[in-house]
Amino acid sequence: MNNLIATDESPEAVRLMVRVYAYLLLAGFAFVPAYLIGYLYFFQDPTLIFENHLFHIVAITTATLAGSFVTYVTWRCYQSSGDPLLRWMTLGFLGFVLIYALHGAFTGQAHHNIWLFLLYGPASRLVMSILLLVGLLSYHRPPVAADQRMKARPWLTWIGLFLLVDVAVAYVANSPIASNLAVRLSMEGGALVLSTLTVTILLLRRIRSPLMTIFIISVTAFALSSLAFILARPWNHMWWLAHAIFAGGFFMLSYGVVQAFLTTRSFSKIYSQEELMVRLAEAMAYAESALQELQRTNQELGHLAATDPLTGADNRRRFMERVEVEIGRTKRGGAPFSVLALDLDNFKSINDRFGHQVGDDILKSFVEKCLDSIRPYDGVARVGGEEFMILLPQTSLEGAHEIAERLRSTVANSSFHGQQRSTVVTVSIGVSQSGRDGDTIEAILRTADQRLYHAKHEGRNRVVTTFKTSLQPMP
Numbered sequence: 028m029n030n031l032i033a034t035d036e037s038p039e040a041v042r043l044m045v046r047v048y049a050y051l052l053l054a055g056f057a058f059v060p061a062y063l064i065g066y067l068y069f070f071q072d073p074t075l076i077f078e079n080h081l082f083h084i085v086a087i088t089t090a091t092l093a094g095s096f097v098t099y100v101t102w103r104c105y106q107s108s109g110d111p112l113l114r115w116m117t118l119g120f121l122g123f124v125l126i127y128a129l130h131g132a133f134t135g136q137a138h139h140n141i142w143l144f145l146l147y148g149p150a151s152r153l154v155m156s157i158l159l160l161v162g163l164l165s166y167h168r169p170p171v172a173a174d175q176r177m178k179a180r181p182w183l184t185w186i187g188l189f190l191l192v193d194v195a196v197a198y199v200a201n202s203p204i205a206s207n208l209a210v211r212l213s214m215e216g217g218a219l220v221l222s223t224l225t226v227t228i229l230l231l232r233r234i235r236s237p238l239m240t241i242f243i244i245s246v247t248a249f250a251l252s253s254l255a256f257i258l259a260r261p262w263n264h265m266w267w268l269a270h271a272i273f274a275g276g277f278f279m280l281s282y283g284v285v286q287a288f289l290t291t292r293s294f295s296k297i298y299s300q301e302e303l304m305v306r307l308a309e310a311m312a313y314a315e316s317a318l319q320e321l322q323r324t325n326q327e328l329g330h331l332a333a334t335d336p337l338t339g340a341d342n343r344r345r346f347m348e349r350v351e352v353e354i355g356r357t358k359r360g361g362a363p364f365s366v367l368a369l370d371l372d373n374f375k376s377i378n379d380r381f382g383h384q385v386g387d388d389i390l391k392s393f394v395e396k397c398l399d400s401i402r403p404y405d406g407v408a409r410v411g412g413e414e415f416m417i418l419l420p421q422t423s424l425e426g427a428h429e430i431a432e433r434l435r436s437t438v439a440n441s442s443f444h445g446q447q448r449s450t451v452v453t454v455s456i457g458v459s460q461s462g463r464d465g466d467t468i469e470a471i472l473r474t475a476d477q478r479l480y481h482a483k484h485e486g487r488n489r490v491v492t493t494f495k496t497s498l499q500p501m502p
C-alpha cells in the first residue's frame with residue numbers, strides 16, 4: 028500500500044529547492060505578458076497601427092459570447108456549491124460582459140466619438156477587478172445557504188447596476204470631461220491597482236490550491252493588460268497586445284471555472300496535489316485499519332460460529348469439518364486417526380441432585396480435563412447435551428485407547444466442585460480408528476458411538492475398543 032503513496036525520503040534542502048523552482052516557474056509564466064509589453068515598449072514604433080474594425084468587432088463578439096458562457100458555468104458552480112468566491116466571480120464576469128460588449132458595439136464610433144468607443148473597455152475591467160477583489164476577500168467563507176443562492180432579485184439588481192454603469196459611461200463619453208486623460212487613466216489605473224492588490228493579498232495569504240494558482244496568474248494577466256492599455260494608443264500594437272493579454276487571463280480563469288465545474292463545483296475546495304496525497308494517505312491508513320478490524324471481527328465470528336458457547340469446545344459442525352480434513356489426509360497416505368465418543372454417566376441424576384447450574388459447571392470442568400489430556404492439535408467437540416467427541420490425528424486405536432483410559436481415570440478420580448459441594452463424575456468412552464473401522468466419516472463415528480453404547484451397556488465408566496472392554500469398578 029505504501030508504494031502507492033510516495034513517502035518523501037528526499038532531503039529537506041532538495042524539497043525546498045524543488046518548491047522554489049516551482050514558484051519561479053509559475054512567476055515566470057505569470058510574467059510572460061510583461062516581457063511582451065517590455066519588448067513592444069522599448070523596440071517597437073508606437074505609431075504603427077493596425078486599424079481593422081471588423082477584426083475588432085469579431086474579437087469582442089467572441090469575447091462576449093465566451094464571457095457569457097463562462098458566466099453561466101460559474102453561476103452553475105455557485106448554485107451547486109454556494110462557494111462565495113464563485114458568486115463574486117459570476118458577478119465579475121457578468122459585469123464585464125454587459126459593459127465590455129458595448130466596447131465592441133461602438134467600434135464604428137471610433138472616428139465619430141472615440142470616448143464612447145474607448146471608455147467601455149477600462150470601465151469593464153475596473154468593474155471586474157473590483158468584484159474579483161471582493162470575491163477574494165470572501166475566500167474560505169462558509170457556503171451561502173441554498174435558498175439564498177436561488178433568489179433572482181439580487182442578480183437582477185446587479186444586472187441593473189451594470190446597465191447603470193453602461194449609461195454612466197455613455198454620459199461621461201458625451202460630456203466635456205471625456206477627453207480628460209484622468210478619466211480613462213483613473214479607470215484603467217484603478218483596474219491595475221485593484222488587480223495588483225488582489226494578487227498581493229493572494230500571495231500574502233499563501234493561498235496555494237491549484238485553482239487559486241490559476242486565479243493568481245489570471246489576475247496578474249488582468250493587471251498587466253491594464254498596464255499595456257495605459258501604455259498603448261488606440262489601434263497600435265501595444266493596444267492589440269493589451270487585448271490579447273486580457274483575453275489570455277480571461278480564458279485561463281475560465282479554464283479554472285471549468286475545472287471547478289467538472290470536480291467539486293467549488294474554487295476553495297479543490298486541493299493541491301500535496302494535500303490530496305496527504306488526504307489519500309490518511310484515507311488509505313483508515314481503510315487498512317478498518318480492514319484489519321473487519322478481519323478480526325470475522326475471525327471472532329468464525330470462532331463463535333464453530334464453538335459451543337457453554338464449554339468453549341468445538342461444535343458438531345466444526346468437528347465434522349476437522350474429521351473431513353483428517354480423512355483427506357489419510358487418503359493422501361497420512362497416518363490413521365482415531366475418534367473418541369464420550370458420554371457423562373448418569374448426568375441426569377447429577378442435574379437432579381445438584382441442579383442444572385452445577386451440571387453446567389461440571390460440563391465446563393470436564394472439557395478442561397479433556398483438553399489437559401490431549402495434544403494441542405487434537406480437538407474436543409460437544410456434540411450433544413453431555414455427549415462429546417475427541418479427534419486424535421495420527422493416532423492408532425491402541426494409542427487412542429491409552430489416551431481414553433487416561434482421561435476416564437482422571438475424570439473418575441477427580442472431584443467436581445459445584446456450589447461448595449463436590450461430586451464424583453464418570454465417563455464412558457467408545458473408540459474407533461480410521462481405516463480399521465471404516466473410511467467414511469459416517470462409518471468411523473458410527474463405530475465409536477456403538478462402542479460407547481456398549482460401554483454404557485457394560486456398566487459405564489469404561490472404555491470400549493473393538494468390543495473388548497476395559498472394565499472398571501463403579502464408584
Ligand SMILES: Nc1nc2c(ncn2[C@@H]2O[C@H](COP(=O)(O)OP(=O)(O)OP(=O)(O)O)[C@@H](O)[C@H]2O)c(=O)[nH]1
Binds near residue numbers: 370372
Ligand atoms: N446441566 C446441564 N444438563 C444438560 C445439558 N444438556 C443436557 N443436559 C442433561 O443431561 C442429561 C442427560 O440425561 P440422559 O440422556 O438420560 O443420560 P444420563 O443421565 O447421563 O444417563 P447415561 O447417559 O445413560 O449414563 C439430561 O438430564 C439433560 O437435561 C446442559 O447443557 N447442562
